[in-house]
Amino acid sequence: MISYTQLFASVCALASTAAALNPLEVSGKDFVDSKTQDRFQIIGVDYQPGGAAGFTKKLDPLSDADVCLRDAALMQRLGINTIRVYNLEPSLNHDECASIFNAAGIYMILDVSNPLAGGYLDRSAPWTTYSAIYYKQVFGVVEGFKNYDNVLGFFAGNEVINEDAHYLVPKYVRAIVRDMKDYIAKNSKRAIPVGYSAADIREILMDTAHYFECDLKNSTSSRSDFFGLNSYSWCGESSYKKSGFDVLTEDFTNATVPVFFSEYGCNEVQPRVFTEVQALYGEEMTQAFSGGLVYEWTQEKNDYGLVKVNDSNTVTTLVDYDNFEKQVNKLDMERITTSNVTQTSVKPEACSASLIKDKSFYNAWDLPEVPSKVADYIKNGLPDAPSGKFVSVSSTTIPQKVYDHTGKEITDIKFEVKSGVNAPSSDSGSSETSDSSDETSNAGSLNGTPSLALGGAGALFMLLVSLL
């Protein structure tokens, strides 16, 4: 016999799947909510349970719903609004995990490459892998995820340009951005943003940013929509100046796309105290940056985790988890989400060799032509590629046991279905105000997704009838 509480929980869950997160879009150098136009800053975490080595063609980080539900619940408590996932297998079903993170109020930024053969661009000889084989992976990820409203964007590459890279690599990566954006324009209902995630190699950092963000008259789609930077220069109780964050802010002050830390959280001083959070979301930096993602969710061999997964049934939240939570709870979400017309009205610069300062950095934009088979994929869609869709999230209880870093069990963790973006639990009460405005805007999004809305409302109706 199903209890009233259980029934009520599932009514709420079904109802919520109708109210997807509003898609985000790029406006000048900010991410904004496509319905409310509120500014969106990433309060994120990099998500690869099991590490890069844990990825296989049978299991990726978004294919096990029990794990996603557990992690989404723990992330909600932390105030996370975005995850980044590095390695994905297009043939797997991601509907449950995508729906769980969506219901949790959490967006996803997805890398399109993976480390298996044919899954990445070879940085030492990019022309050898710029081919239809690689594009089965790239477009496969786009196909698989294009229907989920909570996809914030795709990374066309991660740290491909580094000391080992051939000097022609930039133009191949820019060509991948072009091909992905052309594919999305032709085959997706929504213009999902595409960007690049750079290593923090200061000598070429600004050249890399300019190379991707400049406007090319004869190939406008090759322009990146955003720029991610993997930055580990703030260690322990550092400062805005000592860490070099002041230089980064100055460097990116004239950026014409949203810029954010696609990885941050130096672990040279342990435990991590995350004092950089106040700088990153503070008044000086928010003009240049749209937040960032902490590296990384689970504890792996390299020692960057916020939580430790002991086995499939128990999780421990580490000291770093608590320290990060304390920092984000101090943030002024009202200020962070206020839109600013100076920010949203910036215009791109034109591509020109004068933008590139380092002699070793490629300074021309003669992009490689799209291979003919890849052009076919763009025109007609990738054949036999599965596309995902949202499903009802019916479970709100977490089957796993959770312990804090002292070994004490935490019993109050549950997955909460949100009507808008997840936010840190500050005391200011401002998150409640933004929740109610999100509900209004979700009513609008129902029109855009009629099948989901009907499914949710229909199921809600039937459950209510069965109650009478």
Ligand SMILES: *[C@@H]1O[C@H](CO)[C@@H](O)[C@H](O)[C@H]1NC(C)=O
């Ligand atoms: C940013 O643009 C302003 C105005 O054009 C200019 O004065 C300044 O030097 C630029 N800053 C950088 C770091 O390029």
Ligand SMILES: *[C@@H]1O[C@H](CO)[C@@H](O)[C@H](O)[C@H]1NC(C)=O
């Ligand atoms: C999880 O692992 C840690 C150390 O690896 C251990 O101290 C702790 O007791 C484990 N917790 C559970 C619930 O198994």
Ligand SMILES: *[C@@H]1O[C@H](CO)[C@@H](O)[C@H](O)[C@H]1NC(C)=O
């Ligand atoms: C809007 O952004 C500009 C820089 O892009 C900044 O100088 C200004 O202070 C911001 N305005 C508000 C109200 O935050």
Ligand SMILES: *[C@@H]1O[C@H](CO)[C@@H](O)[C@H](O)[C@H]1NC(C)=O
């Ligand atoms: C597009 O413009 C760039 C920069 O001016 C140039 O190098 C490239 O050859 C042009 N491409 C085509 C196909 O005309």
